[in-house]
Amino acid sequence: MIQCSEHFQPLLNLMRDRLLESPFIHCDETRVQVLKEPDRDPTSQSWMWVQASGPPDRKVVLFDYTSSRAQEVPLRLLESYCGYVMTDDYAGYNALALQPGVERLACMAHVRRKFVEAKKVQPQGKTGRADVALASINKLYGIERELRDVSDEQRYIGRQEKSLPELAKLKAWMEKTQPQVTSQSVLGKAVNYLANNWTRLERYIEAGFLPIDNNAAERAIRPFAIGRKAWLFSDTPKGATASAQIYSLVETAKLNGQEPYT
Structure with a gap:
């Protein structure tokens, strides 16, 4: 597989060129274990970075293996990019967001999940503050469906x-509620997450092509995460890189309606 994957690099370079032409890019990362990394313990965590974008008929997904989760990685992967990047609130993307021409968006689905968790600790059968936030977020998603x-x-x-x-309305509720909840409560953590990311969360309305959430990146990662449960780890860095290349080609083909296994 390693030898075959090396022949794919010219195509992958073209795919990255296409990705960097997109007005927005979804970004995410997930763990991968590589046993034989130089000067690292076999149990050390490494990372598979995912970037996804493109118009409906020319979508691109790229996987990139690195041993690091540092902010230098997205800076390298998206070097010279100008446009919007959709991420979670991981600080490793902060340096990328400071680059000229880069605008950062935050994921509304992450916010919704935190309020779902807050709702679970409310008294059973009672409506609480988490319900107010969820109702507002659900309205926003309803508008997106329309x-x-x-x-x-x-x-x-x-x-x-x-x-x-x-x-x-959601911002007004947030500003009223934040001083009234303890920061360590489940609800307080959800409200603080909403407040800390507010500017990035509301930016999707700046243009019609922008996404409300990062679900596209999470969907792209899912096949890798499922596969990881079966194969557990990569043996070497070259193997992990080859895996990233193969996943890039297969998942891009699937997104564009092609059958990659025939």
Whole structure:
């Protein structure tokens, strides 16, 4: 597999060129164990970085193996990129967001999950503050479903008319609620997460082509995460790199409606 994957590099270079032409890129990372990394313990955690983007008929997913999760990695992977990047709140993306021409978005789905957890600790059968946040977030997603099949221009207009007022309500609720909850409670952590990421969360309404969440990256990672449960680890860095190359080709083919195994 390692020898075969080396022949794919020219194609992967073209795929990266296409990715960097996109107005926005989804970014995420997940753990991978590599047994024989130089000067590292076999149990050390390494990382598989994922970037996904492209128009509906030319989508691209790229996997990149590194032994590090440091901020230098996304800086290298997206060197010279200008556009929006959708990430979680991991600090490793902070340096990338400071680059000229790069604008960072935050994932609304992450926020929703935190309020779902807060709802679980509410008294059973009672409506609480988490329900208020979830109702507002669900309205925002409902608007996205309504606008799914329209043009980017129409989606922008729809978001300005419908999403902007709902975001204003959610922000007002957040500012009122944050001083009233303890920061270590499940609800407090959810509210603080919302507040700390607010500017990045609301930015998706700036343009009709921008996503509300990072689910595209999470969907791209899922096949790798499922496979990892079966094969558990890579033996060498070359093997992990080859794995990244193969996953890039296979998942890109699948996203574009092609059958990669025939």
